[in-house]
Amino acid sequence: MTKFLHIADIHLGIRRYRSEERAQDFFHAWRDCIERYALAEAVSFVLIAGDFFDARKVEPQAMNQAMFCLKRLQEANIPVIAIEGNHDSHEASTKFSWLRSLSRWGYIKLLEPVYEDGVSRLDAWDETKNKGSFIDIGDVRIFGSIWYGSTVTQSLTALVDLLRDHHDPQRFNIMMLHTDVEGHVNHPSPPLPIAKLNELKDYIDYLALGHTHKNFVIDDWAYNPGSLEACSVDEYANERGAYIVEVNGKQHTARLVKEYRQRPVIRVGFDVNGQATPEEFHEALFGHLRRELTPFDAGVGEALPPVIELALKGQLGFKTSLLELNRLRDEIKKEFKPLLVMVRNQTVPVEYAVAAGLNESVSRSERERRVIEDLISRDARFRDQPTEFASLILEAKRLALGEGNPGQITEMIESKLNSLSA
Ligand SMILES: [Mn+2]
Incomplete structure (x- = not known):
């Protein structure tokens, strides 16, 4: 039996909210996870499915944090198998990267297809050069890939062809891949379609995914653990x-574990509807917070001060600037003693009443279009054609944000105005 640990998106070196302690959280998550689930469980190897580091230019502190565990894993004879993610991929213009260096020095085994003279190939791991595209550990064969970005669908076709020749039917075959997958998307780049992903099933027994910072599983076959910690406020929820995975012949069981050190997050929502003045709002909000939250007490137990995430919702009865978000954050921090206070202002300003009526499933672009239409329909000059004028405005915006030069934009507006008045 082989047991291994599968993690992804550790993002060592990430900085957020000017908080040194929050930056340290990513190290503590990595360290505690390795101690509990790799060293204590005596796994055969650790997989890191991309984004070990938050940036390809690794800061000294982040490298120290990486080495702290890599050394201990090396002493325990537990190999670390890694692939590049979009955050720590090598630059196209150079053959050097910190992940490649760590691999050459023997601290990790970076697996990547070899690209030479316009052709991709898979090389077996070379123990003297410390490089290769796949490696055998016991009865398991592990394949690596690189960050393909928007070309992931085409790249996978070539990869499947190579796997046909290189997978080992006698072994349990693992493929590591850093990508979003259709239906589980976090990023703007196009995700990998499920049908394409499934082409790997002929050759791969366990697909070790990374990139999407939330946990998901497809068919008890493709596993994405999620990032170790929350990299942004959108990820707290x-x-x-x-994953701790046990392999028996061609069978496996995977168990999601998450009892390592993570910063606790308390999410509180508050509806601003009905508060006509900043004073009323302030009083109602703090009444609500005092019912929902207990001030953090450093003297009790080993708990960590949490991050408080406050989401303000509803339609605002006064100007947005009067919310005084910075002051609000300070007051909450003073009273409830968290590590950080994040305020998400999701209120709808008085002027944009229409957006408040749209439920959360309405996309951002659709929301934007409806707000613009609503504003246009209040203007006597344009109110007969709100849809047409909204498209014109959005088209102008699209051009302005993209390649469009001022001349082109003016031309587009003139020609549309002509056709609208015709
Ligand atoms: Mn990532």
Whole structure:
């Protein structure tokens, strides 16, 4: 039997909210996860499915944090198998990267296809050069890939062809891949379609995914643990963790574990509807917070001060600037003693009443279009054609944000205005 740990998106070196302690959280998550689930469990190897580091230019502190565990894993004879993610991929213009260096020095085994003279190939791991595209550990064969970005669908076709010749039917075959997958998307780049992903099923017994910072599983076959910690405020609500996987012949069981050190997050929502003045709002909000939250007490137990995430919702009865978000953050921090206070202002300003009526499933672009239409329909000059004028405005915006030069934009507006008045 082989047991291994599968993690992804550790993002060592990430900086957020000017908080040194929050930066340290990513190290503590990595360290505690390795101690509990790799060293204590005596796994055969650790997989890191991309984004070990938050940036390809690794800061000294982040390298120290990486080495702290890599050394201990090396002493325990637990190999670390890694692939590049979009955050720590090598630059196209150079053959050097910190992940490649760590691999050459023997601290990790970076697996990547070899690209030479316009052709991709898979090389077996070379123990003297410390490089290769796949490696055998016991009865398991592990394949690596690189960050393909928007070309992931085409690249996978070539990869499947190579796997046909290189997978080992006698072994349990693992493929590591850093990508979003259709239906589980976090990023703007196009995700990998499920049908394409499934082409790997002929040759791969366990697909070790990374990139999407939330946990998901497809068909008890493709596993994405999620990032170890929350990299942004949008990710606090996501489930995330690490997989401990046991392999028996061609069978496996995977268990999501998440009892390592993670910063606790308390999410509070508050509806601003009905508060006509900043004073009323302030009083109602703090009444609500005092019912929902207990001030953090450093003297009790081993708990960590949490991050408080406050989401303000509803339609605002006064000007947005009067919310005084900075002052609000300070007051909450003073009273409830968290590590950080994040305020998400999701209120709708008085002028944009229409957006308040749209539920959360309405996309951002659709929301934008409806707000613009609503504003246009209040203007006597344009109110007969709100849809047409909204498209014109959005088209002008699209050009302005993209390649369009002022001349082109003016021309487009003139020609549309002509056709609208015709
Ligand atoms: Mn990532």
